[in-house]
Amino acid sequence: MRILHTMVRVGNLEKSLDFYCNVLEMKLLRQKDYPTGKFTLAFVGYGEEADNTVIELTHNWDTDSYDIGTGYGHIALGVDDIYATCDRIKLLGGKVTREPGAMKHGTTVIAFVEDPDGYKIELIQTTL
Template sequence: MTDKIAPQSAASTEARPVGTRILHTMLRVFDLDRSIAFYTKAFGMALLRRTDFPGGRFTLAFVGYGAEEKDAVLELTHNWDQKEPYEIGTAYGHIAIAVPDAYRACEILEKNGARITRPAGPMKHGTRVIAFVEDPDGYKIELVQRD
């Protein structure tokens, strides 16, 4: 028997002091084209966007069932220099959560005992403001600033 937790009201500011919704879950993939084909053909997802980052030597592809603005999606990350397939467990990347202000979110999270592993600031090979936090088990959570 499991205990059920009543959901907090979406209107409550205490219910969501930092984030607004889950954006994506990131997986590292060895063969990007093969992974895109798998998720789009086998699962019927759509390729929503694909972006190369030559300076960082990686490509990001987002797949899902709906628009990123409304639905959680999968981020497939292909690191160009990866020589061997990833082991199960090492391919997991992070969960992403939309926040209105990544700097403020980090302040709130830090005051509540969260470990900030990458402070808020522009993405290394882009301009979007992001931050990374670890949950109690060490899993990464990306905060993505969205207006």
């Protein structure tokens, strides 16, 4: 068994695709409209679904926003240079909600960014 994808509901698919594909540099792997259900599914990631875990963006056509709730935590992404990555995200209009630095009670360098719907994305420095 392996994890295939994580799904998040998004209020504006175009804004979300811009964030995930341009700001976080993922690729749009596939997208399909379901007119009878009034929703669109878009899958984004850093590699093909056969070999990588991806994110499913679900856009229900009649819903502009969602309550995130207290159960959602975050999506984590490994990055080579967390400081340059955060600078680039800010330059592209992304929202960094926690600047890079050591995590509480540890030494791992992390940062947090927020997507257009308010979902938290944790960046973790993978190399020194």
